[in-house]
Amino acid sequence: MDPVLDNLDLYWDGFLRSLSIIGWSLVGSLLLGTLIAAFRVSPVASLRAFGSAWVTVVRNCPLTIVLFFMAFGLPELGINTSFYVFGVGGLIIYTSAFVCEAIRSGINSVSAGQAEAARAIGLPFTQTLTQVVLPQALRATVPPLGSVQIAMFKNSAVVGAFGVGGDLWSAGRNLTSAQGYAYIPVLTGVAIGYLVITLTGGALLAVIERKVAIAR
Amino acid sequence: MTAEQTSSSPSAARGEPLVVLDHVDKWFGDLHVLQDIHLSVARGEVVVVIGPSGSGKSTLCRAINRLETIDKGEISLDGQPLPAEGKELAALRAEVGMVFQSFNLFAHKTILENVTLGPIKVRGIKKADADKRAMELLERVGIAHQAKKYPAQLSGGQQQRVAIARALAMDPKVMLFDEPTSALDPEMIKEVLDVMVDLAEQGMTMVVVTHEMGFARTAADRVVFMADGAIVEENTPEEFFTNPQSERAQDFLSKILKH
Numbered sequence: 427m428d429p430v431l432d433n434l435d436l437y438w439d440g441f442l443r444s445l446s447i448i449g450w451s452l453v454g455s456l457l458l459g460t461l462i463a464a465f466r467v468s469p470v471a472s473l474r475a476f477g478s479a480w481v482t483v484v485r486n487c488p489l490t491i492v493l494f495f496m497a498f499g500l501p502e503l504g505i506n507t508s509f510y511v512f513g514v515g516g517l518i519i520y521t522s523a524f525v526c527e528a529i530r531s532g533i534n535s536v537s538a539g540q541a542e543a544a545r546a547i548g549l550p551f552t553q554t555l556t557q558v559v560l561p562q563a564l565r566a567t568v569p570p571l572g573s574v575q576i577a578m579f580k581n582s583a584v585v586g587a588f589g590v591g592g593d594l595w596s597a598g599r600n601l602t603s604a605q606g607y608a609y610i611p612v613l614t615g616v617a618i619g620y621l622v623i624t625l626t627g628g629a630l631l632a633v634i635e636r637k638v639a640i641a642r
Numbered sequence: 643m644t645a646e647q648t649s650s651s652p653s654a655a656r657g658e659p660l661v662v663l664d665h666v667d668k669w670f671g672d673l674h675v676l677q678d679i680h681l682s683v684a685r686g687e688v689v690v691v692i693g694p695s696g697s698g699k700s701t702l703c704r705a706i707n708r709l710e711t712i713d714k715g716e717i718s719l720d721g722q723p724l725p726a727e728g729k730e731l732a733a734l735r736a737e738v739g740m741v742f743q744s745f746n747l748f749a750h751k752t753i754l755e756n757v758t759l760g761p762i763k764v765r766g767i768k769k770a771d772a773d774k775r776a777m778e779l780l781e782r783v784g785i786a787h788q789a790k791k792y793p794a795q796l797s798g799g800q801q802q803r804v805a806i807a808r809a810l811a812m813d814p815k816v817m818l819f820d821e822p823t824s825a826l827d828p829e830m831i832k833e834v835l836d837v838m839v840d841l842a843e844q845g846m847t848m849v850v851v852t853h854e855m856g857f858a859r860t861a862a863d864r865v866v867f868m869a870d871g872a873i874v875e876e877n878t879p880e881e882f883f884t885n886p887q888s889e890r891a892q893d894f895l896s897k898i899l900k901h
């Protein structure tokens with residue numbers, strides 16, 4: 427395991443970089459996905475159409491295509507920023523489509539009578555959603571949302587590979603390609619890094635699931 | 643139960659039309675579910691809507707607070723046509739209380755929160771004041787001691803009484819009831835009907851879809867009989883039940899009386 431132990435600092439930096447990609451994507455995709463889900467159930471037909479087009483297009487595109495669009499398409503439109511921002515932005519957009527569908531299925535699990543009762547006491551659309559439907563949808567939404575986010579943790583390696591660099595995956599590539607270390611120990615180290623992230627995420631998820639199950 | 647007044651002061655203006663449906667038509671695809679409906683409900687009046695399953699009673703009820711849109715005609719509340727959407731529509735719904743067959747209490751909120759949600763979020767009433775008023779209403783329907791529980795912990799009859807309190811908390815001008823006792827076990831029907839009779843006696847304007855003849859006889863000013871999307875017959879409860887005019891009504895009554 428020398429290649430790993432000799433380069434712990436490189437691994438550690440990569441680990442932190444991966445965590446930062448994941449953290450931003452987590453927050454961003456939850457916000458954007460919730461917004462798109464609100465579009466998809468809104469009473470405004472054009473918003474619904476936009477929401478379903480977004481989901482259909484983004485969900486059926488490979489992540490790499492989304493990333494190419496971000497990194498090479500946007501500059502053609504005069505939008506220039508770092509590869510890091512493009513990469514994280516692409517991962518947010520890609521993940522938002524899956525977040526949206528998880529939330530929408532949660533919303534559909536809440537009986538129509540709940541929203542009707544909310545409307546009947548005069549709550550406008552947004553409050554019907556935020557006060558009555560979403561808090562109940564949350565319970566049904568947490569498990570699928572968790573799998574979406576854990577898939578995103580792993581997709582962060584694609585973003586790293588895409589040229590953002592400095593993440594866990596790139597640390598491994600650097601050690602093998604540039605520094606000539608053997609693949610198996612180096613990649614084992616990389617895999618352990620990702621396992622730490624996903625297993626911790628899974629444990630947190632279990633805690634959240636228990637929390638929302640009790641708060642009924 | 644207290645003899646507290648509701649916002650529609652009955653003695654002041656009893657008799658003037660509050661809810662008016664004029665030439666109302668609605669289709670579900672090919673199904674003509676409401677056919678040229680004329681109905682005027684006076685302030686303080688209690689109207690019972692009765693009729694076979696599928697005759698459009700729920701649709702009629704839901705059209706009055708625009709949970710269903712209509713295709714033709716006009717519905718007005720207190721002289722104002724129903725707004726089509728947005729803030730004005732939400733404001734209208736706050737004026738119209740609705741009680742559903744399946745209670746539809748907010749499952750994630752306590753009994754007290756169910757009753758205060760509307761007053762706090764829609765009327766902007768301070769939480770302390772909303773709580774106080776909600777407890778009065780829960781007292782009135784006999785559920786005050788369960789205020790901290792969740793809906794699933796209550797029986798159907800208790801849930802329905804909370805649903806009535808929730809609607810009353812908005813100080814509605816009119817209350818709509820869509821088969822409020824149909825989902826209840828027989829021993830719980832009376833406790834809900836008692837609350838409704840009490841409301842009727844205090845002058846609340848009510849439109850009640852129900853097959854409970856006892857309630858219709860005690861509390862209703864008028865019975866409206868619907869069949870196949872149309873109003874076939876209207877009369878006082880006594881006249882309607884003892885001497886129905888139309889063949890449809892005679893047929894329907896003979897069926898429900900056999901059970």
Ligand SMILES: Nc1ncnc2c1ncn2[C@@H]1O[C@H](COP(=O)(O)OP(=O)(O)O)[C@@H](O)[C@H]1O
Nearest residue numbers: 670673675693694695696697698699700701702
């Ligand atoms: N959302 C809907 N879409 C299509 N048909 C409906 C819908 N709601 C009710 N209907 C139909 O309209 C008719 C009247 O329904 P409803 O008003 O619920 O009758 P009632 O309450 O008198 O039993 C029924 O035939 C019913 O199947």
Ligand SMILES: [Mg+2]
Nearest residue numbers: 699700701821
């Ligand atoms: Mg019905």
